[in-house]
Amino acid sequence: DAQQKLGPQLNYTITGIDAGAGIMGNTQTALQVYGLKTANWQLQTSSTAAMTSALNKAIQYKQPIVITGWQPHWMFTKYKLKFLKDPKNVYGKTENIDTITRIGFKQSNPAVYKFLQNFNWTPTEMSGIMLKVNNGIDPAKAAQAYIDKHPQQVKQWLKGVAKGHGQKVTIAYVAWDSEIASTNLVKRILDKRGYQVTIQAMEAQPMWAAVATKAADISLSAWLPNTHAIYAKQYKGKYVDVRANLHGARTGLAVPTYMKNINSIEDLKN
Numbered sequence: 001d002a003q004q005k006l007g008p009q010l011n012y013t014i015t016g017i018d019a020g021a022g023i024m025g026n027t028q029t030a031l032q033v034y035g036l037k038t039a040n041w042q043l044q045t046s047s048t049a050a051m052t053s054a055l056n057k058a059i060q061y062k063q064p065i066v067i068t069g070w071q072p073h074w075m076f077t078k079y080k081l082k083f084l085k086d087p088k089n090v091y092g093k094t095e096n097i098d099t100i101t102r103i104g105f106k107q108s109n110p111a112v113y114k115f116l117q118n119f120n121w122t123p124t125e126m127s128g129i130m131l132k133v134n135n136g137i138d139p140a141k142a143a144q145a146y147i148d149k150h151p152q153q154v155k156q157w158l159k160g161v162a163k164g165h166g167q168k169v170t171i172a173y174v175a176w177d178s179e180i181a182s183t184n185l186v187k188r189i190l191d192k193r194g195y196q197v198t199i200q201a202m203e204a205q206p207m208w209a210a211v212a213t214k215a216a217d218i219s220l221s222a223w224l225p226n227t228h229a230i231y232a233k234q235y236k237g238k239y240v241d242v243r244a245n246l247h248g249a250r251t252g253l254a255v256p257t258y259m260k261n262i263n264s265i266e267d268l269k270n
């Protein structure tokens with residue numbers, strides 16, 4: 001009930017995702033700077049799937065829940081959620097999702113590099129594929145459906161991109177819904193253009209390490225300037241930031257809108 005303190009109702013727990021995600025590091029910082037750690041609050045590490053199923057259950061029973069949330073993501077389409085205000089700006093304002101490559105990729109595969117310079121889309125366009133995959137459609141099929149629906153955009157992305165002859169390309173990503181969408185779309189387009197694309201899912205830190213050690217050629221999943229700042233710093237000089245492939249992303253703590261009296265991270269202490 002509204003009177004009972006939120007902390008005990010939630011066992012002082014924020015429901016998180018995979019440990020290496022930047023949003024998790026930012027949330028640990030938030031626990032410190034908002035004085036929540038001293039108030040017994042903790043961050044539960046799990047996975048995107050576990051977090052979204054906990055969210056689904058809480059909403060089903062109209063129970064309180066605080067999650068690590070981000071846009072673009074289907075959870076904001078499927079459920080009525082709101083970000084908690086972040087007066088200390090721990091999570092930063094809007095984020096970009098950047099495309100990064102290993103050093104030397106432009107020289108070894110100028111055509112695919114050209115594609116990466118062209119590739120960019122909006123949160124709404126990404127959400128189209130994300131929702132299909134969330135509804136159980138195979139990511140490759142959801143990607144093909146996007147290509148069929150956006151022929152002009154795909155033609156633009158392929159402008160000046162020479163056909164491949166089976167050259168191998170490796171894309172590393174983290175299995176967040178947003179990255180499953182972008183990685184499968186780019187794989188599909190480049191495979192059809194004659195390249196042989198392998199996609200590898202891993203945790204965030206190994207993804208950056210894979211590009212930095214040239215184990216992978218590309219990642220479409222660099223959340224910057226804030227969320228992956230720690231990795232960008234750790235691997236400074238060991239990757240090429242080609243461009244933002246999406247603008248207007250965002251991360252933070254989020255709650256269902258029925259939690260009327262919780263509107264800021266500060267309110268968690270009440």
Ligand SMILES: C[SH](C)CC(=O)O
Nearest residue numbers: 021022023070176223
């Ligand atoms: C969960 S967001 C997609 C990215 C991140 O937190 O590292």
